[in-house]
Amino acid sequence: MHGLDLLSWILWMPIIGVLGVLFLPKDNAKAIKTWALVNTIITFALTLVLYSKFDPTVSGMQHAFNVRIPWIPQFHIYYALGVDGISLPMILLTGLLFMLCILSSWTQIKKSLKAYFALLLLLESTVFGVFMSLDFFLFYVYWEVMLLPMFFLIGVWGGENREYAAVKFFLYTFFGSLLMLVGIVALYFATNQSPDSFNILALQGGKFTTQTLSLFGTTVSFSKLFFIFMFIGFAIKVPVFPFHTWLPHAHVQAPTAISVILAGVLLKMGTYGFLRIAFPIFPDSAKYFASAIAWLGLINVIYGALCAMAQTDVKKLIAYSSVSHMGFVMLGLSAMTIQGVNGAVLQMFNHGTSTAMMFFLIGIIYERSHHRWIVRPDGSKGFGGLYTQLPIYSIVFIIGMFASMGLPGMSGFISEALIFLGMYEKFTTITVLALFGLLIGAAYLLWMFKRMFFGEVNPEVKEYTDMTKLEITYMIPLCVAVIVFGIYPSPILNIMKASVGQLVSLLATF
Amino acid sequence: MDYTLSTVAPVVLLPFFAFVINAFIVKKFTKLAVAVSTGAIFVSFLYALRIFLDFLNVYSVGYNIHKTFTWFDLSTGSSIFKVNMGIYIDNMTSVMLLMVTGAATIIHIFSTWYMHDDPRFGRFFVYLSLFTSAMLGLVLSDNLLSVFIFWELMGFCSYSLIGFYYEKEGAGNASLKAFMTTRVGDVFFLLGILALWSVVGNVSFVDIYNAIGAGKFNNLYALGIPLATFAGFSIFMGTMGKSAQVPLQVWLPDAMWGPTPCSALIHAATMVAAGVYLSLRMYPLMELGHLLPFIAIIGAITAFGAATIALVQTDIKAVLAYSTISQLGYMVIGIGVGSYNASFMHLITHAVFKACLFLSAGSVIHSIHCQEMPQMGGLRKKLPYTFFAMLLCCFAIAGVPFFSGFVSKDRILGDALVMALAHPVYIPVALLGFAGAFLTAFYMFRMLFLTFFGEPRDHHIYEHAHHEHLGWNSNIPLLILSVFTLGLFYSGSFTGQGEVNLFGTKNEWFSTLIHRPDSNSLHHFAEYKSEEFGLVDTRDKVELPRAHFDESHGMSEKEAHHVHQIHKAGALASIFIAFMGIFLAYSMYVKRSIYPGWWTSTFSGWTRALKNKYYFDDLYVKKIIQGLLLPFNNLLAWFDMGIYDKYAVDGWEAVNRFAFNVSRWFDNNIIDSGMVDGTGASVNLMNAILRWIQSGKIQLYFVVLIVVLASYIWTIHI
């Protein structure tokens, strides 16, 4: 098909939305919102079309969708897009969450609507770009451009300490991505600037196992050094301990929709980076560092969970829980077995839905209470008796909470179980320790739930109203997702398994 | 009978659909929702009954249905990974199914009366339906993973039902405690599953048995422990959590915050029993892992310890809760001493009489709106049917002959005695078991006497108590259940010794059909075939040999005789003990010839310990959680944000500023003051500051330029 193909449509549709928002009059809030919503719905519909046309038996990139147009021929840089089983779940998730985020922002955002929706749509496009790029340069561009809207979305529409959080988020990520940039360019020369130097697919397969370079007078393995570089770049995004501290700040300060995007999609970009780039390009080093990654993942799980338990701000608690849950993804990746990696990818998707639910819910209550204290700094209860006052909200909260906890029958369980199954034989000790992460994970969520929802109704809480129709509307798809994929994960697993299998068999040969 | 999707699945799916439907309609159509739930479980009961009758009809030890379907499949290329789900029905399952659906039906019916005035009447049934379907799913599961899934779902329902009265702070605490405590066990259970999966390749029961039979576990180690022990222990930890064994027993008494029918169903009859069911299923693994003595001791400690605590409880439900823990302890002893079918039988009998006890207690509570026994008394006249049902149940639990409790508990104790005589390690087990039996009889009758006998202690309450009338959903269920406390339903005889046949029940059908899958008999699992789940039964309908009762249980005649003798002695002892207990209770609380206060004041230290439940709660909550975990968490969180983030991460900015300041300070102080001014040693401070302000910057620049240049030239050689 000449002209734009499906992937490009998905990629550029939000940009059309951005332009539309920019041309709409500033005062017509409703038109802006509606336009943004329609745009995201179309985008999501396009991702569903992509899903329907996807051939789950193909292990590599789906040739039907591949795009490869020269961009900077001199450097062999292409506008190359593609989709495979690892990226498709992420694309679907992105399309879904952004659509819901527009709805969630409907009433919550009151300041500079126009800029907000323009930036949100821009963010959507960049996220798609990251998940679709097959050209390293393009990938990097999207990876970095993503920072811009995020910076402003946190910084302008965030909480009281938003600037600090935004700057921190920016600098952290920027630091990591610059190391990645060095890695990208190094790869460019390691392939002797061949026409495939920036082609992510062509770089894959462990072509750099024997190369070395000298750094500070010592000989270093090329593969190991740049694996570490890429690892740091992606690990910051995940975030892997000890690069995690931007996350609580960013989450707490960001407005609801942005927290959702951040936790739901952006964190996945890090692990997606491992799957798409770091592991396939440096499989030997990935193997070499597997146990280190596993230990880091374990630290993430336990450390994040323990820190979450100590939080008195519910959003911060969920932020730390993201640290913990992404630790499971890292564990799954480090296992490098089909169970583990499939589990990790599934966990990426599931965490995207469940944590999005949690952040939406916190946003909903925040809109009513304008605080998020479980326990106020003076020791009194911040909430209490929400269950009595807001029954629908509570039930949705329970669903989200248990999905996040990994209750069987909810989506989180399957992925966590697969991850554990995948890693048990390789890292028994780590598995045993990581299991306690599940325990603590349940503890902090339930404890939080108990303190917020049980007991007598606080006088303040009496004034809260239950979820509005709009809020229910955007929670329903997520509720459905966490339950349906908990019972029947095959729709997601089927599309990813071939691609994951390919990756695992590649790793197995090293 | 054909086992197809349409004949088996409804057992689980009907309550589940009821749950799904009710979840949406409950708010508007409460009555309809209740009807749907109750109807669903009743139909489900009929299906279960049909299955049970089929099994009873075939009457074969080897009869089983194993059907699987692929849940999801991750296989690509050469690597195979598949997760199968399926059903596995054997004799044990069919009995369990019948028990669960039966108890659930009765409790549903009872709840329509008991919960009627509750504002969340409908929602209760939603949870109940979900719970029932989860429990049935667990029972039907063919593998540990799905057991785990349903196990956790039940945990969730239990959590929700304990926290049913969410306005109460205590309910929140209790539900949290219940979920977290069982979660400790669950985590280990999951670990066990992982360990088994690594050996077997999946976790279906049959494959695990086969693997054990084929010796696949030999010479395998996990973390330096033999793998069988490791996995067995992990799974048994699951049992300990769910079945409230020491030291994870703390949650069950608190679980009484839930509505009484839910206590009856979940915390007495089914969910807590699921733990024991799991260990029974994994019996070969426990045996292989040499865990039996450990299990027996845990069970004995639980059985005795809980019984002692029950002595001092004044809350009627608390007594029942501790008695549940204690009885679960007996089941675990049964596993530990190899008394497989007695243990299972106790599971069933206990389910029945304990459900009945709870419902009776519920009836009492509903009638007087009070749970404290010291305020009751004399209710016999006002609640005759309840009293009757409770009396039968108390006989059963106390181990009075002809009642179901006697049949099952006696066999466990008998086997414990056999084992104690053979291995000294079991001696404390037997001793604690018998002592516990004595206490059981005592405290159950204490409860009964305090409630129904004597004079009303609180007249106000007594006056307001409703007179009981026979009602289809109020006390008929109790009576139905109380009928099934008779031992003959289980043993086919009154005494449990297999001598009298009645009503055409098969001779000792329970003992005949439920067979211990021990290492000797595992080989026949290799012949078990599994089929794809479908709408048609493709099973090869082979004629199975009908089972016959083997009095010697496969032992040689001499051994059997020896065992029989010991059993007989044990039975006599336990009968004696039961009556002793009842008599003691009678003399204390009815005749008042022994003054209980003397005991409590004489053993005041003990009493205090008992009242505080041996300080387990204190240890867990105050010491471990509040004393260790939370401070550690706070420390960690403080470290994360206060130290790590502040200094290590934001520190780079500080480092930059520091570098900036150092360079400035260096310019101003070292070069300027130090080298320019510092030469004049007598420069006073004021002068220094003045000069510092009016520093000859440009010349400083010159000096720096020259010095750097020199350093370049002297370091950069060609």
Place this chain on the structure above:
Amino acid sequence: MFSNTLFMLSAALTLGGAFAVVYSQNLMHACIYLLASLFGVAGLYACIGADFLAATQLVVYAGGVVILMLFAIMLTGGTGNKINRYGLEKVAAMGNKKTYFTAGFAAVVTSLIILKIIASVLRAQPSKELAANQVTVEKLGTLLATDHILAFEISSVMLLGALVGAAIISRPRKEKHD
């Protein structure tokens, strides 16, 4: 012989002038010493046949730079008050022990650099016959008008700019803030 004598005299004048510039405590004197030193340099030029340069040195420095400096000194030291309105001394002292110490340090460091170069130069110096001194004016003239005509032109730009600039900067007119 003459050239040797001239060299000796010039060198002495150069170095003496330079040292005097360093230690003189009077700015006016220092300026005159500088002139002497520059004269000495002109003599040194003359010794090795750079006749045109020597002449230029005399003309430009004696006639231009030093006079300019003297003017500047007079312009800045003129009025009777030694203290300005900020309470600062108008014409600074030439320096003190401390500054000389620092300067000495700088000088030592500099000499480390230069000695390194000079030592190598002298070590690598080829011994070859010196050509007789010739008149350089014509050659220089030719070079300036041919090979280095561009430098010649650009220096005119530079001088023009410097002229205009110096005029702009030092025009005593106070500008209005606008």
Place this chain on the structure above:
Amino acid sequence: MYLNYLANIARYIPELILVALMAGLLILETTYREDEKNKKYIFIGGLIGLVVALASLVANFSGKSETIFSQSMIIDPFSTLMKIIMVLGTIGVFYLSRISKDIYESLKTEFIVMAVGILIGGMILASANNMLMIYIGVETLSILSYVMASFKKNDERSSEAGLKYALYGGLSAGIMLFGMSHIFGVLGTIQFSGMAVNLLKLNQAQMLILMPSFILFFVGIGYKIAAVPFHMWSPDVYEGSPTPVTAFFAIVPKIAGISALARIGFIFFTAATPMRASWILLLMAVASLTMTVGNVTAIGQKSVKRMLAYSSISHAGIMLCGLVVINDIGVRAITFYGITYLFMTLVAFYIVSIVQDKYGNDHFDRFTGLAYRYPFMAVVMTIVMFSLTGLPPLAGFVAKFNIINALLNSHFYTLAIILALNSVVSAYYYLKIVRLMTLKQQESNEVIEGFGFLNQFIIIVMTAPILVLGVFWENIMMLANGAKIFFQ
């Protein structure tokens, strides 16, 4: 026969135009009365002259590389491109000086004359092919710069800046000359072509003289591009000078110095002599120091102008990284960097200047809430700041990418990592402005007169290349690729 020194004078037309322009403007200025306001013909004339020069430069670009004036000058695509950048920068600064209040109305004409003079010096430096031209170029740049720095005649700080600049420049020029004299002594010529030939014949002892001399020589150019540790004048001068002058200093002398340095590197250090290694070592040390010191010091600044001064130091350091690799890729990278740097610096200074004119100072606080008053300007400033940080898809990123590219191509991993880390540090203070503009609520609704429609339009037009070059950099890259250094 002597006339062959004038051969190819046609290639020299751009500079000639500018010389004529300078003289012409001076004459034109004399026709005005002293107190006449708005001498716009000078401005228009200057603009026309620059545009003509630009046109002739563009025409020159595709011509073949050759030396003119008896090898005093090289006209090659590289120098032509660098000159184009300088001329563009000058044009930009012209307009800025026109609208700025930082330069007295009566001195605006002189500013233009001086700027043209400096531009000539810079262009000479960019294509200098002997030491004399280098020296004359540097001096022309410097001496006129001293004047420019003290252009705010009634401001003590301005004249202090000029003073510091003059003194520091004097010392640097002296040191440079001292180095040059020894180089001349060893190599026996001042022509680069001859020097390059003689260089290969040297023995070890002579090399030993040459390397320190080259370092001394380096000082003269290093101080012009404000390379650490020869940078110390620059923050003071940048802060003290009027803002248009600062903008001018941040562009023309830097670009000129970089191109001279690139040429020197190419001519003397392409061959694998022992000196090459030490030259590279020198440049590496200087480049990493320049980046680091520039960035670290920029963090602590309160004045935006001073911050930009330090930031321009660090950018010079990045360009120096491109010089470390003495090959075409490095040259291409710095050429591209120069182009983007030009636009980024211009836009930044335009906005700073306009804000400063309004409030009388340029503290960071003055930018607070700008996004709510002048969204376009805030967006533009944000784009520039992110581009300076090196964020795709902006030109600054592509420029940095090319530098890293050049570094890694020659396996300078350490330097590449230092560059990357420095970018993070720089992000911090660039973000500070963005943060203040967008994240903080506005303090007032004051109208900033400078942001009229025309000025906004011009600023946006100047920002366009930053965006376009970030995405469609192919063509400019080809251009930069063609701009190879030529030497005989």
Place this chain on the structure above:
Amino acid sequence: MINLGSYLIISFALFICGILVMVARKNIIAILLGIELILNASALNFVAYTKFMNNNLDGHIMSLFIIVTAAAEAAVGLGIVIRFFQLRESIHIDDAATLQN
């Protein structure tokens, strides 16, 4: 006696004197004197090298231009000094230190 060594040493001495003056003096005009000394040192080198090393008159040309630029620089420098004096009424170098971090 008239050889390269002596010339180099003279120029070396001039250079050092220049540095000493530039660093030690507190008077701005005096510092300008130092610059002249340094420039002369370099110019002398050029001439000396022309004579003793290579007989290339380009060295003379360099010297010539050094003299020229020195003059121009002195003119501009003194102009700035005078302007500074007019504003500040001081030619103390320490008074020219208001611009700092």
